[in-house]
Amino acid sequence: MGGRYDLTNFEWRVIAPLLPRKSRGVPRVDDRRVLSAILWVLRSGSPWRDLPERYGPYTTAYNRFVRWRRAGIWDAIMDAITKAYDGHIQMVDSSSVRVHQHAAGAKKGGQIVAWAVHEAG
Incomplete structure (x- = not known):
């Protein structure tokens, strides 16, 4: 894909083992593509x-x-990414940022969880 918000190969190697593998009866959609989405x-x-x-x-x-x-997957992902980057990351989460309900795609209010971003330099 290669978009500016897509996972790096390094991030994918860290995250992939943490994702559930159970199918819900239909062929599973590519986890990396969905996570990048x-x-x-x-x-x-x-x-x-x-x-x-x-x-x-x-x-x-x-x-x-x-x-x-x-399922608590996001907590596991954040812990793994933090460890993989040896703590050199910046995080924003729903406890510090509120977004407008329409930005989150919600019908009634809501919060959104942002992603860890590797520090430059």
């Missing part, structure tokens, strides 16, 4: 519906985002 929304601040076509249906990304949040 989620990160595109979180990093750009755009509504889910504005997700570029290259990432697939926004509903897939949104549903996976919610499912992984409920």
